[in-house]
Amino acid sequence: MPIATTNPATGQVLKTYDEMSDEQVDAAIDRADLAFRQLRETTIAQRGRWLTAAADLLEAERDETARLMTTEMGKTYAAAKAEVTKCATACRFYAAKAPEMLADEPADAAAVKARRAYVRYQPLGPVLAVMPWNFPLWQVMRFAAPALMAGNTGLLKHASNVPQTALYLEDLFRRAGFPEGAFTTLLVGSETVDRILSDPRVRAATLTGSEGAGRSIAASAGRELKKTVLELGGSDPFVVMPSADLDKAAEVATTARCQNNGQSCIAAKRFIVHTDVFDAFAEKFAARMSALRVGDPMDEHTDVGPLASERGRDEIHAQVQDAVDNGATILCGGEKPAGDGWYYPPTVVTDLRPGMRMWSEEVFGPVAGLYRVASYEEAIEVANGTSFGLGSNAWTEDPAEQERFATDLDAGNVFINGMTTSYPELPFGGVRNSGYGRELSAVGMREFCNTKTVWVGEGEAGAGAGAHAE
Numbered sequence: 001m002p003i004a005t006t007n008p009a010t011g012q013v014l015k016t017y018d019e020m021s022d023e024q025v026d027a028a029i030d031r032a033d034l035a036f037r038q039l040r041e042t043t044i045a046q047r048g049r050w051l052t053a054a055a056d057l058l059e060a061e062r063d064e065t066a067r068l069m070t071t072e073m074g075k076t077y078a079a080a081k082a083e084v085t086k087c088a089t090a091c092r093f094y095a096a097k098a099p100e101m102l103a104d105e106p107a108d109a110a111a112v113k114a115r116r117a118y119v120r121y122q123p124l125g126p127v128l129a130v131m132p133w134n135f136p137l138w139q140v141m142r143f144a145a146p147a148l149m150a151g152n153t154g155l156l157k158h159a160s161n162v163p164q165t166a167l168y169l170e171d172l173f174r175r176a177g178f179p180e181g182a183f184t185t186l187l188v189g190s191e192t193v194d195r196i197l198s199d200p201r202v203r204a205a206t207l208t209g210s211e212g213a214g215r216s217i218a219a220s221a222g223r224e225l226k227k228t229v230l231e232l233g234g235s236d237p238f239v240v241m242p243s244a245d246l247d248k249a250a251e252v253a254t255t256a257r258c259q260n261n262g263q264s265c266i267a268a269k270r271f272i273v274h275t276d277v278f279d280a281f282a283e284k285f286a287a288r289m290s291a292l293r294v295g296d297p298m299d300e301h302t303d304v305g306p307l308a309s310e311r312g313r314d315e316i317h318a319q320v321q322d323a324v325d326n327g328a329t330i331l332c333g334g335e336k337p338a339g340d341g342w343y344y345p346p347t348v349v350t351d352l353r354p355g356m357r358m359w360s361e362e363v364f365g366p367v368a369g370l371y372r373v374a375s376y377e378e379a380i381e382v383a384n385g386t387s388f389g390l391g392s393n394a395w396t397e398d399p400a401e402q403e404r405f406a407t408d409l410d411a412g413n414v415f416i417n418g419m420t421t422s423y424p425e426l427p428f429g430g431v432r433n434s435g436y437g438r439e440l441s442a443v444g445m446r447e448f449c450n451t452k453t454v455w456v457g458e459g460e461a462g463a464g465a466g467a468h469a470e
Helices: 022-039 044-060 062-073 077-101 138-150 163-176 190-197 211-224 246-262 275-291 310-325 376-383 399-408 441-446 459-464
Strands: 004-007 012-016 116-123 126-130 153-157 183-185 204-208 227-231 236-240 268-274 329-332 347-350 367-373 393-395 449-456
Touching: 004 062, 004 163, 022 126, 022 153, 022 183, 022 190, 044 062, 044 077, 044 138, 044 163, 062 077, 062 163, 077 138, 077 441, 116 138, 126 138, 126 190, 138 153, 138 163, 138 441, 153 163, 153 190, 163 183, 190 211, 204 211, 211 227, 236 246, 236 376, 246 268, 246 275, 246 367, 246 393, 268 275, 268 376, 275 329, 275 347, 275 367, 310 329, 310 347, 310 367, 367 376, 376 399, 393 399, 441 449
Parallel strands: 126 153, 126 204, 153 183, 204 227, 236 268, 236 393, 268 367, 347 367
Antiparallel strands: 004 012, 116 449, 329 347
């Protein structure tokens, strides 16, 4: 895939870039390694000042940066501005909270026959981040902010269709004051990732992307015995029970399905509705989906912009057609529009059943599948009936059901009576084929730290206390 900015609203190629040579990649890794040696010796307070400066720059440059993201991948301008603001918020969060997240944690010294015992968190080194195009700033920032605060350095291999956003991120951290090489964008194709991971100076990797990409990077990192965090695809359930507020559920469902033009791993995709309220919910939901305005992402009145690529649009249309050809019913949308740009209308499909592609595959666009269930148990069976386990939603006013959903939904995130989203304060990640490890919160920061045990004894008695057993 060429490294280029192609405007999804028009299909026009605006800017292209040459791939970096092997020599340029090696030099970038060398700079990242040298920067790590410098960064790990700086104080957490100093790193916090640099990260706060990055937040200041993001806020000052919000509109321009948002326009760049909209041009590269088609998200609405309003959504792009919100994404920039969210990144600034995350920078300020980690600048403020890192001192307590990285502080030494005392252990029970007496229990381990020590004078002192504690856990210390220290950085690993250069970390390779392989990132997707759908949230081109936020996906990177939720790794970069905690990693840099911990004292690691970052090597970014971003998606090939958002090169200008990738280069902006490198420039952002440089202008904020981080050492040269602390965060570097590598303009390379996916075939170069294995070579980068095999370099002994690169100590770990994180990837947000497809299941196939996750398997590939996990295999490479496993061969090299390097830590990985993977956030992969999702086919998130949105369960609606009889006690739910249907108007609110339908309103949130529309946003949950069509946020970022439907191109989000944690967008609700499978709407599992109890039969007692199925018809009422379906009517409200389809009406709201039909009312969304599709058009120019720079227009403030647009709700849904184009998909990021022509291939992506063709894929979701093929999934919809497969469902229809096998007996599904379209309540709204479902027609691929003519004209420039890679647009697709908000679509609701019902009468889905096993064997259809939409039953088991992630649909990465503004297309919702409706599933009728007769009981709580059937709702859980359908919700957990995929290989994914990233986010999930449940709508019920019944406290007992809320507790059961929190336990029974097999996912990394369970949101009850609200839309799945990510917060710096909460761990984020999935289970099963949605990946492993966590981003965000203290848990995410420590993923790329050496969790070091320190045991301090007292003279000869202390020194020999643990000599006979591991």
